[in-house]
Amino acid sequence: MRWSRYADAFVFSTTLEPVDNPHVEIVDTDPVELVRRLKKEEGLNIWLCGGGNLAGQLIDEIDQLIIKSYPVIAGDGVQAFTGNFQPTQFTVTTCQEFSSGAQVTWFDRA
Template identity: 50%
Template sequence: MRKLSYFIGMSLDGFIAGPDDEVQFLMDHLSPAYLEYLKTEWPETLATAGRRHFGCDDAENTHYDTVLMGRATYGLGLKDGMVDPYAHLKTYVFSRSLAESPHPAVELVAGDPVAKVRELKRQDGLGIWLCGGGNLAGQLAEEIDELVIKTYPVLAGDGIRVVSGEFGPRPYELTGSRSFDNGAVVSKYARKR
């Protein structure tokens, strides 16, 4: 069965974006060594335009072949004209407000996210990447098998939490961690069942 991984960047205080969907404050902490790590270890998590820019557009998907995101996360790229931000992955956008997909390769899901993820887990393929946002992560909390958290050395104070939803502790086990010269730390956790 395929795994659902929440691979996400966040501030030290647990925010994935600012109150108005700002993410640049996280991107300000990229460095050549850190970008090289993402290019070689997690190439499918770079947007298609980023893959071209960094010269890794021919890289094979190593972890994921499917990406899930909420409407707000999808909207970040959409406002810059990226109608299919991850053309190298099968893309699902969970939204009750979008009536029609801006791109034929992007499938809109208006129904129950949990039911859709369970359906996807039963299919053959690589892992499933939940790339945002916090609301969708909260709805899918029971289905998240793995966390890959890129923690950046900045406090946000307010914004969109990494997971939004009702209180419900879910234990994870640290399976790996790597720190970088830019102060970022990438930590990987497996769900304890």
């Protein structure tokens, strides 16, 4: 299992102090370096949940996207990818639609 030597969750922040929780590690170093190290190990998948800045930094390491969409226009929102982003090709592998009109779509790196 990948997390046997690591926290269950890594929180990337340059302003948060360490927390006293064995399941959470505050990381203030390069996220790409950590993700590349984790991907070399056997174990569970790595999930990125969070802002567009982190996603933009990690775009070259993302193998699959899971995008949720809702039939609501809410105005401004957080960009999915920010920073020095380069267009990247993904292919739809699965799409599930719910009676509410919400959809979840899985995309694999092309």
